[in-house]
Ligand code: FES
């Protein structure tokens with residue numbers, strides 16, 4: 001079957017899609033957007049999080065056909081959507097692979113390397129706070145953080161833990177992720193109150209989804225401190 005949708009502001013078409021294919025497969029394998037990661041394919045890890053018509057979803061649990069006529073925003077579109085997406089992606093080691101890969105690429109971006117000026121403040125905050133190690137979880141965390149900060153511009157630690165409970169990270173121990181979310185929140189609030197600040201004061205994209213990825217399994221409420229204890 002054919003799937004027509006809008007991805008990061010651009011009309012996209014995928015042909016010969018099997019009825020059982022996931023949106024994640026279509027994005028990664030048919031549309032050339034590898035930013036959303038495939039880790040568990042079971043809705044457990046959040047590494048494939050994208051927006052589907054403004055709702056944060058796990059793309060691995062969304063049938064490709066459900067994206068027909070829909071608007072999809074992936075991590076590649078976070079820096080501005082539309083034309084900005086191309087700029088970010090074209091930056092080579094820039095945003096998507098840089099953020100996802102961390103390491104030297106991430107360092108280059110944090111220091112103003114190619115494409116750095118196009119990173120969304122959430123992306124920049126993750127780099128600067130050292131919240132990226134292997135980077136496999138990072139695209140999902142970026143999208144989930146983006147969604148959280150649209151709903152709550154100044155979230156508490158508990159709120160962050162709750163919002164990101166569906167995004168598993170095996171490397172960072174989560175503290176630096178918390179630091180990154182607070183840093184992004186501070187920057188976004190500062191830019192919102194300063195009209196001369198050209199940075200994006202409110203994350204672009206569709207309307208806030210109002211919660212965790214709908215098709216993902218609901219994360220259980222976690223007591224304080226539990227997040228750091230995850231493997
Ligand atoms: S790959 Fe989709 S939730 Fe893990």
Ligand code: FES
Nearest residue numbers: 133134169170171
């Ligand atoms: S940085 Fe490796 S899984 Fe999160």
